Amino acid sequence: MSKIVERIERQAGVPGLASILAEQLSATDLQSLLLEVHRRRSARRQPREVLASYEADRFVRPSSVSPVRLLAWDECAFSHLPSEIEPIALSPVCPPGTCSVVAPVNPDWAVITTRNSEVVSDSTNVLALECALRRRSLLREDPKSAAVVHLAASHRLLRAQRYESPEAVSHFSAFALCSAGRDQGNLRFELSALALHITFYLRTLGAFLGPDIRLHLTVTDFGPSPAYSTLESLLLSPLRSEWPSVDCRVDEQRTGGRGYYPGLCFHVYASQPAGERLELVDGGAVDWTARLLENAKERLVISGIGSERLCSRF
Numbered sequence: 528m529s530k531i532v533e534r535i536e537r538q539a540g541v542p543g544l545a546s547i548l549a550e551q552l553s554a555t556d557l558q559s560l561l562l563e564v565h566r567r568r569s570a571r572r573q574p575r576e577v578l579a580s581y582e583a584d585r586f587v588r589p590s591s592v593s594p595v596r597l598l599a600w601d602e603c604a605f606s607h608l609p610s611e612i613e614p615i616a617l618s619p620v621c622p623p624g625t626c627s628v629v630a631p632v633n634p635d636w637a638v639i640t641t642r643n644s645e646v647v648s649d650s651t652n653v654l655a656l657e658c659a660l661r662r663r664s665l666l667r668e669d670p671k672s673a674a675v676v677h678l679a680a681s682h683r684l685l686r687a688q689r690y691e692s693p694e695a696v697s698h699f700s701a702f703a704l705c706s707a708g709r710d711q712g713n714l715r716f717e718l719s720a721l722a723l724h725i726t727f728y729l730r731t732l733g734a735f736l737g738p739d740i741r742l743h744l745t746v747t748d749f750g751p752s753p754a755y756s757t758l759e760s761l762l763l764s765p766l767r768s769e770w771p772s773v774d775c776r777v778d779e780q781r782t783g784g785r786g787y788y789p790g791l792c793f794h795v796y797a798s799q800p801a802g803e804r805l806e807l808v809d810g811g812a813v814d815w816t817a818r819l820l821e822n823a824k825e826r827l828v829i830s831g832i833g834s835e836r837l838c839s840r841f
Contacts, residue, residue: 630787725744
């Protein structure tokens with residue numbers, strides 16, 4: 528990327544152009560400049576060029592999954608939400624840096640707008656911001672508030688990175704949960720929130736997919752001292768009792784998500800009729816609200832399921 532920027536600056540005859548735009552202009556001035564650039568470039572476009580862009584641009588092509596099927600999944604998911612989880616509708620855009628400052632991901636994955644915002648690329652990041660605002664309000668009333676904020680959203684995400692898999696798409700629907708609260712000691716908050724999320728997914732997927740599709744749950748602890756005995760006794764054992772048909776186990780071999788999740792995380796898989804096991808749900812405990820609120824006692828558990836993936840493969 529640095530070589531591309533160097534070439535652009537050289538051809539424009541403005542050394543340090545990227546630094547000027549990024550560091551010397553205010554956010555509002557940069558927005559005004561980019562809007563004028565966009566206005567001038569749009570004024571030169573012909574209708575045939577717009578049509579050609581619509582045909583070729585991977586960001587703008589419609590989904591191949593039926594909206595009727597996606598709606599059926601959303602109706603099933605929302606109808607199975609526990610009463611303590613509040614559903615909310617997110618904006619299509621969020622503050623710049625939401626994908627890379629809140630979560631440890633590459634900022635190039637987000638599509639930036641000319642109005643100092645970015646298109647939502649991960650709804651759990653935005654739910655974390657909303658959870659942080661609500662927790663901050665609770666903490667102002669009571670600095671030791673243990674009240675938990677549970678939120679859910681179904682949202683269409685847009686991601687700029689190119690995937691290796693030909694099945695991957697640039698925009699897709701996802702259903703996400705977020706639970707924020709205060710540290711209760713001995714992983715009690717984390718385990719309680721994980722149980723709430725996992726139970727929701729098992730119940731909802733069971734209702735949506737039917738009894739012939741077998742579900743699998745794996746739990747991993749990336750922490751320096753994995754608490755697998757605690758996970759077995761306080762999380763997996765109760766889940767096995769409630770869901771005897773679900774394969775629930777610890778996965779000590781998992782590597783995906785290390786660095787993203789500092790500790791506890793989980794996957795939910797479904798076995799397809801042909802026997803292939805497909806990952807559907809990813810979730811775990813993160814430190815996002817602790818950093819957003821600059822309060823080490825804050826805890827957050829996130830999770831999400833790719834609605835598009837679910838509805839296209841089953």
